[in-house]
Amino acid sequence: MARTAHASSAVPETAGSFPVTVDVVALTVRAGALHVLVVDRLLEPFRGQSALPGGFVLPGETLEQAAGRELEEETGLTVPARATGAGPWHLEQLRTYGPLGRDPRGPVLSVAYLLLAPAFGLPAAGGDAAEARWVPVGEEDERLAFDHGQILADGVERARAKIEYSPLAAAFCPPEFTVAELRGVYEAVWGTQVDARNFHRKATGTPGFLEPTGRLGGGGPGRPAELYRLAPGVDPTAAVLHPPLLRPVSPGRAAPSA
Amino acid sequence: MARTAHASSAVPETAGSFPVTVDVVALTVRAGALHVLVVDRLLEPFRGQSALPGGFVLPGETLEQAAGRELEEETGLTVPARATGAGPWHLEQLRTYGPLGRDPRGPVLSVAYLLLAPAFGLPAAGGDAAEARWVPVGEEDERLAFDHGQILADGVERARAKIEYSPLAAAFCPPEFTVAELRGVYEAVWGTQVDARNFHRKATGTPGFLEPTGRLGGGGPGRPAELYRLAPGVDPTAAVLHPPLLRPVSPGRAAPSA
DNA sequence: ACAAAAGTGTTTTGTCTACACCCATGC
DNA sequence: GCATGGGTGTAGACAAAACACTTTTGT
Numbered sequence: 001m002a003r004t005a006h007a008s009s010a011v012p013e014t015a016g017s018f019p020v021t022v023d024v025v026a027l028t029v030r031a032g033a034l035h036v037l038v039v040d041r042l043l044e045p046f047r048g049q050s051a052l053p054g055g056f057v058l059p060g061e062t063l064e065q066a067a068g069r070e071l072e073e074e075t076g077l078t079v080p081a082r083a084t085g086a087g088p089w090h091l092e093q094l095r096t097y098g099p100l101g102r103d104p105r106g107p108v109l110s111v112a113y114l115l116l117a118p119a120f121g122l123p124a125a126g127g128d129a130a131e132a133r134w135v136p137v138g139e140e141d142e143r144l145a146f147d148h149g150q151i152l153a154d155g156v157e158r159a160r161a162k163i164e165y166s167p168l169a170a171a172f173c174p175p176e177f178t179v180a181e182l183r184g185v186y187e188a189v190w191g192t193q194v195d196a197r198n199f200h201r202k203a204t205g206t207p208g209f210l211e212p213t214g215r216l217g218g219g220g221p222g223r224p225a226e227l228y229r230l231a232p233g234v235d236p237t238a239a240v241l242h243p244p245l246l247r248p249v250s251p252g253r254a255a256p257s258a
Numbered sequence: 259m260a261r262t263a264h265a266s267s268a269v270p271e272t273a274g275s276f277p278v279t280v281d282v283v284a285l286t287v288r289a290g291a292l293h294v295l296v297v298d299r300l301l302e303p304f305r306g307q308s309a310l311p312g313g314f315v316l317p318g319e320t321l322e323q324a325a326g327r328e329l330e331e332e333t334g335l336t337v338p339a340r341a342t343g344a345g346p347w348h349l350e351q352l353r354t355y356g357p358l359g360r361d362p363r364g365p366v367l368s369v370a371y372l373l374l375a376p377a378f379g380l381p382a383a384g385g386d387a388a389e390a391r392w393v394p395v396g397e398e399d400e401r402l403a404f405d406h407g408q409i410l411a412d413g414v415e416r417a418r419a420k421i422e423y424s425p426l427a428a429a430f431c432p433p434e435f436t437v438a439e440l441r442g443v444y445e446a447v448w449g450t451q452v453d454a455r456n457f458h459r460k461a462t463g464t465p466g467f468l469e470p471t472g473r474l475g476g477g478g479p480g481r482p483a484e485l486y487r488l489a490p491g492v493d494p495t496a497a498v499l500h501p502p503l504l505r506p507v508s509p510g511r512a513a514p515s516a
Numbered sequence: 517a518c519a520a521a522a523g524t525g526t527t528t529t530g531t532c533t534a535c536a537c538c539c540a541t542g543c
Numbered sequence: 544g545c546a547t548g549g550g551t552g553t554a555g556a557c558a559a560a561a562c563a564c565t566t567t568t569g570t
Contacts, residue, residue, distance in 0.1 A: 011363050015314035017275040020357075020367060056273035059365070062358050096354045096369050099278075100320050105269050107317070109278060109367070111354050180549075198533065200550060222548025223540040243531080438522080456560065458523060480521025481567035501558080 018099050018109045022067045023054030023148065025094060025155030026077070026115040028134065029172045029188040034159075035134035036152060037122075038144070039074050045104045046145030052152065053132065054110070067091065067113045075122060075132035079115065090116040090171035090236060094155055102147045112151045114158055116171035160189055164244045167209050167236045178217050178225035179203055179210075190247045199245075206241055208234055276357050276367045280325045281312030281406065283352060283413030284335070284373040286392065287430045287446040292417075293392035294410060295380075296402070297332050303362045304403030310410065311390065312368070325349065325371045333380060333390035337373065348374040348429035348494060352413055360405045368404070372413045374429035418447055422502045425467050425494045436475050436483035437461055437468075448505045457503075464499055466492055 026037035038050045053074040057066040068079040068091075080089050094114045099107035122132055137156055143149065163169040163186060170177070172185045183199045204210055211231045216224040230236065284295035296308045311332040315324040326337040326349075338347050352372045357365035380390055395414055401407065421427040421444060428435070430443045441457045462468055469489045474482040488494065 011277045011366070012314060014316065015277050016317040018278050018315070018367075019269045019273050020276050020278075056270060057276070057357075058272065059274040060358075063354070063356075093353055095351055096321070098321075099315075100318075108269070109276075109369075195533075196548085197535080197550075220548075221542055221546070223550080225549055453560070454521085455523075455562080476521085478521075479519070479569050481523075483522055
């Protein structure tokens with residue numbers, strides 16, 4: 001460990017030192033449903049079980065670097081460097097779990113990250129590494145290793161809440177997309193139906209959200225839709241949609257009555 | 259470190275091991291203004307500078323336990339055990355910072371916590387420990403040690419956003435309080451004026467928020483106000499105010515225009 | 517009596533929802 | 544032409560801001 005010789009400026013001996021892992025809740029929308037990326041573990045503990053991609057932080061790297069590296073090693077996914085800023089991808093810290101009672105090997109701290117990504121095929125799925133695959137959220141009942149079930153639940157709830165107030169739903173879309181595609185993201189993440197007409201008005205009418213490209217997209221039946229991109233100069237992490245796009249009230253979200 | 263003899267089930271040797279600290283953003287409302295608790299550092303690094311209370315996590319304790327222990331050691335403050343559940347106090351995890359470039363002693367991870375507490379005097383301020391004191395948020399420009407300025411900013415923003423949707427503003431109040439006291443909390447945390455009449459109707463009309471005690475409080479001039487307490491059986495961490503109490507729109511909060 | 521603060525009623529204004537309707541394309 | 548989905552207009556329900564007004568205390 002990097003400890004200086006200065007007695008007055010060293011980490012005290014009584015301080016604990018902990019192995020730290022990063023685990024990534026990688027979400028995407030495929031075929032109208034929210035999916036999460038899981039891997040099959042090749043090593044103990046929890047060998048053979050599914051888990052979120054992740055692993056130990058190495059000396060000299062940041063947490064974000066560790067998250068990107070583990071994701072690439074275990075799933076072949078390369079996270080764009082700017083995923084933490086503007087652009088279709090989005091990587092943000094979720095929260096930290098541990099260190100007690102979550103790893104049979106001993107006290108381990110885990111810093112969880114949330115990745116929102118457009119749909120795409122997995123490179124080299126089923127290669128020599130552990131198989132990585134997208135599973136629909138809600139069908140991962142095959143128990144996840146460690147406390148990854150809890151981490152996944154926290155990540156999904158964060159994503160659901162966040163797209164109400166931020167332009168982050170666009171992180172699930174390709175760089176250019178139609179309003180219908182964006183609406184599909186909301187419906188998939190929230191698991192609800194959204195009125196297409198009102199959504200169109202609200203999404204296009206929100207300042208600082210969408211910018212028309214002028215081009216048309218969509219080859220299916222019906223009138224072709226206009227293509228939009230995220231408004232330029234907007235940091236999806238910090239920007240606030242005003243007014244927000246609120247998910248329909250469900251009984252579970254109301255405050256409990258006394 | 260707790261590593262088993264099982265070669266197949268041990269933390270890999272290449273994994274880094276990091277000292278971990280907890281730092282606490284303790285906020286309260288005094289005299290109509292939001293205050294944060296800071297201590298003066300007696301040891302290097304940053305000796306003599308102000309810092310958020312906090313310190314190293316010891317082996318065998320949880321992060322929450324470490325946060326409570328450090329707070330008590332450095333400020334004499336005893337955090338009620340149930341601060342993470344119902345009750346006037348509230349302690350929640352904020353986020354994790356590091357490990358690189360934030361501590362001159364080397365890579366150190368810091369898990370920050372947010373504590374919302376009612377106003378009270380500090381026991382033994384200026385005793386043999388480092389002096390702990392409340393400073394108004396915005397006047398702590400005396401630069402804080404480490405990255406504590408950033409942590410404080412994140413904590414304040416979290417508090418501001420959270421009281422919109424949760425009953426957590428009550429964490430700043432004594433167990434029984436008047437609607438005016440509660441309104442004072444909102445005004446202090448948001449730094450805005452709130453219409454007393456509309457606030458009263460909204461706060462008392464929100465199901466699952468306030469419960470009248472029947473008693474009266476307030477000895478000042480004017481009609482005495484009814485005393486309320488948080489509605490029983492409500493977990494302030496999880497409960498959602500519906501509809502939310504929205505802070506007045508300020509130009510800075512709107513989405514940036516293209 | 518007066519000031520001050522609590523609490524209620526009412527008006528105005530805006531926003532959300534639901535749905536009727538037109539537009540543009542594939543077949 | 545007709546089905547399908549994109550996009551606009553509009554009326555009613557609903558909630559929020561603004562503020563007049565009554566109530567209840569201290570001085």
